[in-house]
Amino acid sequence: MARVLSLFRPQPFLALAGRRKPTLCKMSMDSRAREVFAAAVGAVQPDAVVRQSIVRKEDSVTIDGHKFTLKHNLHLVGFGKAVLGMAAEAERIVGDHLVKGIISVPHGIQQTLQQHGKVHLLLKENSCIKVMEGAKHNLPDDDAQKAAEEIKQLASSLTEKDLLLVLISGGGSALLPAPIAPISLQEKLEVTRKLAAAGATIQELNTVRRALSFLKGGGLAQFAHPAQVAGLILSDVIGDPLDLIASGPTVNSEVWPEEVLSILERYKLLESLPASVKDVLGRPHPRGSENMDKSDTSGRVLNVVIGSNSVALKSAGLRARELGFRPVVLAPGVCGDVRSVSRLYGLLARFACAREEPPPEIAAEVLRLGPEVGVESWDLCRTMQVLGEGRTEGWGSTCLLAGGEPTVELTGKGRGGRNQELALRVGLEMRGMKLPPNGPVFLSGGTDGQDGPTEAAGAITDGGLYEEAQAQGLDIDNFLTNNDSYTFFTQLSAGQRLLVPGLTCTNVMDVHMLLIPPIPINIH
Structure with a gap:
């Protein structure tokens, strides 16, 4: 492994730290962790990502290097939790070239934004964009289905002279339900619920959803043909797979009934299928063979991920430099059981904070855990190289950043979410690690501002957590068992x-942060 690690040579610490370091380093580690998290969330605000992605020049806009002519020919649709702010900014940019718009957003979002003073994310009073609220409790409902039907009608009315701007964010799938008749919304929901309960993967769930939906799997783009389509996507899925975010309404995908039936048979659901679902799967898909003339959208559809966990981590790294840290990003797709993830961070903390060369068993276990938590060995080796040089060469404080979405096995009925449980478990892993002034410090937070059924987005912990809990008579094991x-x-x-952090108005999964203070070097 040493040979692999030697390939990486980070820049000198002083060049990264920035001129503001001497003043800002007076802040506590806890305060600096919160500042870095705020920078991550700020970088993926819905209005900011749209503003950075659409370049307006007179009668044209450029998106990801593609130029689109504006002649009062722009239409807009959107669906997702962050879409209201995205739409407001898009309308500000394109002005009166926008002819009409329809967006499907969560129930009560306009009132919530108003109450929290987020008026910049609301549409102007004379907006030509129609807002339709639905999907209470993040479940598709009749209101969301009405919005989906109106979005389909708008897309179907377009001509080759038109441009359809499609705004997509997390939660978009529930806000764009359009089951194929005669399937009812409740019947489709029950099928997907049973699949999820049986342990189906997200890929399998989306394969079935697409087969039972008009608009998913590229259906929206096909209904908009022959208009040009530009999809701007705020990703809340690991790896940013375009076909999985909101089930890919602008990403063309084939529908194979045989594949769908195979999935349903695998989870022993064929016998319990409603007659309507069997009927739909037994005939050609309505946007399949009988609509081949509308299925070729190649060259007329552009999809761009404008906000993601990687974008958030990049901004967090820049803020960390300003605060006197040397940032290193592990990976934006950490996943797997929270126990394995917490073990990984605990090992990396001990590797970085060892006063002498850490035992090789630590690095070996880190590499063993990699596949369990979705991190490549290459990224783990690179990260340990940086942490090791920070320890041996005295480069000062280090900020390890990562993102993703670990999972928690529910064994109790307590309150909390994956971020708070991860922070609690990492605190246990770092038990006894007390370095001046109060590090290492670990933070885990959801960028959507909420972690489970609580107002917290996550928590911050350090090596003194266990002793502090004991002093206050708190049994950590009991709290973990009860989630x-x-x-x-x-x-x-x-x-x-x-x-x-309160209402964040965005969602690009979670941000994990490990702050390592300067390590005293032993002089022999």
């Missing part, structure tokens, strides 16, 4: 370790 991390952090130090 009650929120109650734990609320009782610990009066909730000061909780991360509560």
Whole structure:
């Protein structure tokens, strides 16, 4: 492994730290962690990502290097939790070239934004964009289905002279339900619920959803043919796969009934299928063979991911430099069981903070855990190289950044989410690691501002967590068994370790952060 690690040579620390370091380093590690997290969230605000992605020049716009002529020919549709702010900014940019728009957004979002003072994410009073709220509790409902039908009608009315701007963010799938008749919305929902409960993968779920939907799997783009289509996507899925974000309404994909039936048979659901679903799967797909003249959208559809976990981590790294850290990004797609993820971060903390060369067993276990948590060995080797040089060469503080979406096995009925539980478990892994001033420090936070059924987005922890909990009579194991991390952090130090950023208006999964203070070098 040493030979692999030697390939990486980070830049000198002083060049990265920035001129603001001497002043800002007076901040506590906890405060700096919160600042870095805020920078990550700020970089993926819905209006900001749209503003950076659409370049307006007189009567044209350029998106990802592609130029589109504007002649009062622009139409807009959108669906997702962050789409209202995206639409407001898009309308500001294109002005009166926008003819009409329809967006499907979560129930109550306009009132919520108004109450939180986020008026810049609301449409202007004379907007030509129609807002339709639905999908209460993030589940498709009749209101969302009405919005989907109107979006389909708008797309179907377009000509080759038109441009359809499609705005997509997390939650878009529930806000664009369009089951193929005679399937009812409830019947489609029950089929997907049963599949999920049986352990189907997200790929399998989307394969079935697409087969039962008019608009998913490229259906929206096909209905818009022959108009040009530009999809701007704020990704909340690991790896940013275009066909999985909101089930890919602008990404053409084949529908094979045989494949769908095979999935349903695999999970023993064929016998319990509603008659309507069997009927649809037994005949040609309505946007399949009988509509081949509209299925060729190649060259007329552009899809661009304008906001993602990677974008958030890049901004977090820049802020970390300003605060006196040497940033290193591990990966934007950390996943797997929260126990394995916490073990990985605990090992990396011990690797980075060892006063002498750490035992080789630590690096070996880090590499063994890689496949379990979705991190490539190459990225782990690169990261350990940077952490090792920071330790041996005295380059000062380091900020390890990562993102993704770990999973939690529910064994209790407590309150909390994956970020709070991850922080709690990492605190246990770092037990006894006390370095001046109070590091290492670990933060895990959801960019959507909410972690499970609580107002917290996550939590911040360090190596003194266990002793602090003991001193306050808190049994960590009991809280973990009951999945009650929120109650734990609320009782610990009066909730000061909780991360509560409020309404963030965005979602690009989670941000993980490990702050390593300068390591005293042993001189022999």
